[in-house]
Amino acid sequence: MTEFFWFLSVCGLYGLADILYRRSGRKHFLHPVMLPTILLVSVLHFTSLEYAVFERATYVFDVLLMAAVAALSVPLYRNFSAIRRNPVAILSALVGGSVAGSGSAVVVALWAKASPDVVTSLYVKSITTPMAVAVVEPLGGIPAISAVVVILTGLIVALIGPSVLRMVGVDHQVAQGIAMGTAGHALGMAESIxxxxxxxxxxxxxxATNGLLTALLLPLLLG
Structure with a gap:
């Protein structure tokens, strides 16, 4: 009964938050990912409810997320001709965005004299959580730190990414999508769609490209 309650709670919270987000004219501070996340974290933190129960109850969303990511191959196939028109520019943006994303966090951590395991944990802040945890753990990083930083990064990109891109004059949809996916991984991708x-x-x-390159190259660079 408890697990079913958590499942219905997550569905209900997201549904209500999405309605509120749409009716508000898509205000950043009412993003449907942010509000349920804050509420659920607060409930888990300030009560004696076990996270293990919540994790079991919401495992189905992990499966659905993987299915949703795989399903994006359909719009990717439909639009691939538009994406491949400027391979040099897109590759340059991917490499530059990946290096800037990882480097900015690492530079701040080094400036703050963070421990080596914390620095290692920040290299993966712009790839999806499952890949980040899988890559960081063998390298001596702290998976929990990586997971938190990855989620916060994606949420920030989803919240303000489109507005920032328009503000600096990036109005081409392919360029916007490349920036959102490189910097904000799954949450940036979800907002883009x-x-x-x-x-x-x-x-x-x-x-997908940024995550794969990071997963393949980071162990070679830090190994």
Whole structure:
């Protein structure tokens, strides 16, 4: 009964938050990912409810997330001709975004004289959580820190990414999608697909490519 309650709670909270987000004119501070996350973390932190029960109850969402990511191959296939028109520019953006994303966090950590395991944990802040944890653990990082930083990074990108891109004059949907997917991984991709099929496809391509390159190259660089 408890696990079923958690399952219904997550579904209900997201549904209500999404309605509120749409009716507000998509205000950043009412993003449907942020509000349920804050509420659920607060409940788990300030009560004696066991996280293990919540994790079991919401495992189905992990499965659905994997299915959703795989399903993005459809818009990617439909829009691949538009994405591959400028391979040099897209590859440059992916590499630059990946290096800047990891480097900015690592530089701050080194400046703050963080321990080596914390620094290692920050290299993966712009790839999806499962990949980040899998990559960091063998390298001596702290998976919990990586997971938190990855989620916060994706949430920030989803909240303000489109507005920041428009503010600096990036209005091409492929360019916006590449930026969102490279910097904000799954959450950036999910926000992109809200805007358009093409933007979502570009974000899916960027997320997959950035995650794969990071997972393959980081162990070689730090090993």
């Amino acid at each position: 809200r805007h358009s099929d093409l933007m979502g496809a570009a974000a899916a391509f960027a997320m």
